[in-house]
Structure formats: C-alpha cells, structure tokens
Amino acid sequence: MDGFQEKLAATAGRIGSALDALLVLEPRQGEIARPERLMAAMRHGALNGGKRLRPFLVLESAALFGTGENDAMPAALALECVHCYSLIHDDLPAMDDDDLRRGQPTVHKAFDEATAILAGDGLLTLAFELLGSEACHRDAAVRSDLVVELAKAAGLGGMVGGQMFDLQAAQDSPDEAAIGTLQAMKTGALLRFACEAGAMLGGASPAERVTLRTFGEKIGQAFQLADDILDVVSDEAAMGKRVGKDEAMGKGTLVGILGLEEARRRADRLVGEAEALLSGFGHRADVLKGCARYIVSRQQ
C-alpha cells in the first residue's frame, strides 16, 4: 500500500467504527423500538469492510475548507448509508441477483429477501435523518440543502434512475451517450455529491462548490471506466463478487465500445482533468488528487 491507500484504510476504519456506533438496537428519542433482525441485516449490509470511498471523499472535501473530520462525519455516514442501501437492493434476486458482495453472502442470502428490502429502506431513511439532524451542521440551511442534493443524487433522476436504465440495458443496447448517462446517474451522482457535500459543509464559495462538484463528476466517470475495465480484466477472487457479468448479460459497456486501451486513456485523461481543477488549492488538495489517481489504479 502506498501512502494514499494507508490513509484511506485508516479513515475507512474510523468510518466503520462510526457506523458501528450508529447501528445499535437502542431506540433513539422519537423512535418506538428497533427490531433485532432488521438491525442485524442493516449491520450486515453496512459493516462489511467496504473501501468507504464516498464518505472519505466527503471528509477530504470538507477538510479542504477547514472542516474537521468529526464535524463532517454525520454527512459522510449518511452518504455511506445510501451507498450500502443501494448495494443491498441491487443485489436482490429481482435485480442483479448476486450471492456475494465483498466475499460475503449478500444480505438477502444471509437473511431473506423481505428483510433485505427493509434493511435497504431503513438505511436510506436513516441517511436523511443524519443529514437533517443538528449534529450534521449548525446551519439548518446547509442541512436542508444537503438533504435536497442527496435526494437528487440518489433518486429517480440519479442513482435509482441509473439502476433502472442499467436493468434495461440488456434489452436496449445503449450507445456511448446512453451508457454515459446511465453511469453518470448510477455511480457518478453519489461521487459528485460526496465532493460537493464537503464543499457545502465547509462553507465553500459558489465557485468552489462548482469546482468540487465538477471534480466529483470527473472522478465518477473515471471510476466507472475503471470498474468496467476491472470487470473485464480482474478475477472473482480479487473483486469479491462476480466479474465479466456485464458482457455475459449482453449489456454494452464503454470498454466494449471503446476498447480496453482507449478506455484506459480516457480514464487517465479524466483524472488529469480532475487534478487540474484543484490546482488552486495547492498541496492542501494532495489527498483528493491522490484519491483521483487511486480510483483508476485500484485493483478492486
């Protein structure tokens, strides 16, 4: 591991601990009770050793504007809850029908389908509670704004819509532009939100907010290209999930359309563009730039 990966792993550990402390059986004020089985399923889906890339980006983007890790953590956790919910629902038999996720049984395999659906619903709902709560930010206008932006990124015009397009892709054979739209929605929107949320938490200027948002869009596109490349060249053991699946299902991917070499070139170009966007921040943005490079060089 290089320096960046060590930092990511250490932060992922703290994010995991914070999620662990969040997902407890004790009901909070205003709640009635928390069912044990549901909580166990939510924990299974959320505490399975993910890379925590999205919350990491929230924390690092916020740090760029002087906001400390503890202050940015609730919003970071909210985003990770949304990511984990999306994995639980995407893995369901009616959707991508995956039995393995990060080398472990998916939630509906470890529990059952009904519990998995509810665990996803619970994590999605919890995300908005976290963003709306005072601990997220002292300024209620920032909290409301985060709620709206996450809802747009995660909803029918973002991630959920992207999953819908993805389910239709096997029939529709989307062209390059349609794949771009699908990926910008399914994966890009949350990565974009991650970076923009940090700027919002840190009180960035409107111009800085656009910069971070655009940085998130670029690395989101690079991330998806890297994912498509890994789906072709990687093996199941390294990924902890099925690979070669897009091709097997007849879904067009950018790698299929562009070829492996051009896909790699584009990913590298996007990372270069993303890094350039942050040039005005000097060395303070080194971690975010390292994250951009990591996104295309990762092996899983």
Add this chain to the structure above:
Amino acid sequence: MDGFQEKLAATAGRIGSALDALLVLEPRQGEIARPERLMAAMRHGALNGGKRLRPFLVLESAALFGTGENDAMPAALALECVHCYSLIHDDLPAMDDDDLRRGQPTVHKAFDEATAILAGDGLLTLAFELLGSEACHRDAAVRSDLVVELAKAAGLGGMVGGQMFDLQAAQDSPDEAAIGTLQAMKTGALLRFACEAGAMLGGASPAERVTLRTFGEKIGQAFQLADDILDVVSDEAAMGKRVGKDEAMGKGTLVGILGLEEARRRADRLVGEAEALLSGFGHRADVLKGCARYIVSRQQ
C-alpha cells in the same frame, strides 16, 4: 357521503392533481434524466385513487395554525410519497405478496419486481427532497426538523421496523403489548407525523405540537383497530384488496385478542380522547375531529 367525506374527497382530488404534476418525466435542475418506465411505475403506485388521509391530516393540522393549503402541500405530498412507497414494497412477493391494491394490479404485477423496488426507493427519496426544498417552508430549521421527524416515523424505529415485526408476527404470536408496538410503528407513526407536521408547518407552540402529536397517536391506534375490524367483517369487493388475511396467516390481531365488541369500544374511546385533546381549538378543529370519527366509521 356526509360533509366530512365530501371535504376529504375534494381535498384528495387536489392532492392527486399535485402528485400528478410532481411525477413528470422532465428532469429538474440537478437531475440527469428520468427513466420512463420508472416514472410510469411511480405514477401507478402513487396515482391510484387513495383516500389521501395522511396528507389530508397534514393540511388540516396546518390549517389549525393558519397555514394555507398551498403552503402545506409539499410536506403533505412528501408524506403521501412515503405512504405509497411503503405500499409498493409491502405488496412485493417477498413481503405480503399481494396482487391487488385498491382494486388495481399492484406495481410489481403491472410492471415487475425490480421496477417496483426502484419505484418505492424513488418515492421515498423524493419525499425527502420535497421536505428539504425551499417550497416546503421558508424556515430551513422547520424543513430540517420535518426531515428528521419523517425519517424517524418512517425508518427502522417506525414504519419500516413495524413492517419487520409484522413479517415476524406469524411466527412470534405477539401478545397485546407487542401488537400495540407493531401497530404504533407500522401505521401509527406516519399518522402521528401527519398531525405533528401540520403543527410544525404552522409554527405551533411546543405544547400545541405535543397536542397534535398525541392526537395523531390516538387516531393512529383507532385507525389500526378499525383496520383489524374491517379485515374480519368486510369483503374483498369493498376493500379492493384481500381480506381475512391476518387470521389466515396466523398473525395475532387485537380483534382476535379482545373480540370484536371490545375492539370497537376501544376504537370509539380513542376517538373520544382524540377529540377531547382538540377542545381548546373550538370549532376550528371540527374537521380534524370529523376525521377522527371517520377513521373508525369508514367502510374501507
């Protein structure tokens, strides 16, 4: 129809029109695209002629504190989106496995399971976007507060948790107290939120807010008793969905434990208590009191 039912039906029409205008294909600022099939499924789940009781309660509770219908409508729509999402997910084969809802095919029958899961996810997410948006309330603190309260009412310590307990009820044979908890979570929490949200929108005092919240809890309990009674005495044609189901699945209900007569007495007592809570508002609360009575006298 008596005067109350006429008013409810007229308001339901306006709520339906507002939902119709909300659920359109045109992406909004910050969104990328809205998939046609997903939108059609969300519309199928949300525009199927429900009674709109929960948003009606938001509007009427807000009116008690001088907030007009248009100003309270976004929050009312948010709550209805959550209610409709919960019906879509509850009807899924892995959950209650229902083919009919209000006499129409359920979303997974009219479309497919994956689309139904995503339609529910999309409606839930949209609800929080509505609450966080400036149109919901001019004061961001009120918007954030609504987000937190709806998340608590709808999440693992509220509705989602209640559905989990409900799925386990066939095995667990819950006693009266456990059924009360289950029902307070599964049905009660959203009705409680409906009334409290109106008070929040209208700038009610803390004491008034507690009054409306408690009113919502009482009518929630009465609603569930009435539902259990209808499940026993009604027929499928009147309800537009399967009846006698709780008994067939071996789930304990309060009617089963208390008997029909005692259940009816309790429902009437709860309505009386709910009405008494609003005595300080005089005739201004007549509609809400009428709603409480309607809840136990309705035939579907």
